[in-house]
Amino acid sequence: MATLILPILLIAIGSTAFAEFIMTARLTATTTAESGDIAIEISGWKIESTNTIDANGNGVTLGDELKIEGVTDGDGKTIELGITVDPIFPDWYLNLTVGVHNTLVSTPVTLIRRIFYFDSNNNPVETDVAGLLSLFRIKYSDKWYDETGQPIPDITTYEIWPCHTITTLESLTFDGQNYPELQDQTFSFMIEIQAIYPQTGG
C-alpha cells in the first residue's frame, strides 16, 4: 500500500510545487499554450506624455534617459516591460498606455493588478498604491479601457474574451520635492497583471 501511496503523494506534491512555481516565477511562464489554458501577453505600449529630460544633452531621451524594453518568453509572447528612467526629479511624470491581449488559444479571463517593490535583496514584496507613495513618493494610478475606448470601471470583473485586447493607462508622478533623502536613490517596483478564469458569483 505504501508503494502505491508514495508515488501518488510525490505526484501531488510535484503538481502543487509546479502550480506554485508558475504562480511565483513571474517571468518564466513555461507552459505551452493549448486550448483551455490562460495565456495573455503585452500587445504594445505607448508613451502618452512625460517630462523626462535630456539630462546628458545628446538630443535623445527615448532609449537614453527613458528606456522601455519588451521581454518575450520562449513562445514569442511579450510578458514583461522593463521601464528604466534615469534621472527622475520632483514633479517628474510618465503616462504610459499598455495593451494586454488575451490570446486566441486562451479562455475568457478577468485581471488582477498587484504591485510589488524589490527590497535590498531584490526580492519582490507586495505593496499597494499607498505603499508606493510612502516608500518612494511615487503617485501611481491606472485606468482601463476596452477596445472601443470605453472605460472599464472594475477590471477584476470585466471578462476579456480570447483574441481581445484591453488597454491600461498608468500614470506615475514623483512627489519628491521635500524628500532630499531620496536624492541619488535607485528603486524598483513591479506592476503585475494576472489573468485568471472569471470568478462567478459575488
Next chain:
Amino acid sequence: MRNPKILVALLIPILFISMGAYSYAHFTDLVVKKYKLHVKCFMVDITSYKAVSRYDDELITKNPPDDELAAMGGTTTISLSTNKAFPGWYVWVGLLIQNKGDFPANVNTPLYSISDPTGVGVHTEQYFYGPFAHADFQNAWGKVTWKDLEQYGPPSGNVPPPVTLEPYGDDYKNKMVLWIYLELLNGAQQFQVHIEITVLATSI
C-alpha cells in the same frame, strides 16, 4: 490491501489535489511591468548671502556663517536671528544662487519661516536677477550696499520669477541673484526673532 476502502478514501483526495494543482497552474497567466527609477533632485544652492540693514548688521546672526557656507559649498536654507527686533525692523537679504545639478531648474519665490512667539507679521518683497551665464552678476550683487538699497531701492534689471538656471558649469556660471526685502510688521518693543529662508527649485 487488507482494507481497500481506506486505500480508495486516501487515493481519491490525493488525486484531486494533484489534478487541481496542475489545472490551477494552467488557469493563470501573468504579464508584468518593471520600473527602475533613479532619483536626481535639483541641486540649486545658495552659495553666498548677505543680510544688510541700517540697523547694526553686527546684531544679526547668520547661519551658516560665511566660512562654513564656503566649506559646505552651498545650502538651500539660511537663517537670520537677532534679539534686537522691533515693529518696523527690516533687513535686505541678498542670495547668490547657483544650479549645481545635472539639469535645468526653475527658481521660484522662496519659503519663509518666522519664529514669532509674539505673533509677528511679516512683509516680504522679492527681486530676481539673472540668469547670469558668466561673472556678470556684480551689478546686482557685489556693488550693492544697504545705503544703495535704502536710497534707490533694489538694483535695476530685475525679472519676473521663475528664473531658469542651466546646469552647473563652473563657479562663475549659471547663477542668479535674489534680493529680499523683509520687514517685521508688529510685535513687542524689542524681541528676538528667527527667520529661515529656503530656496525652491522645480522642473521646467
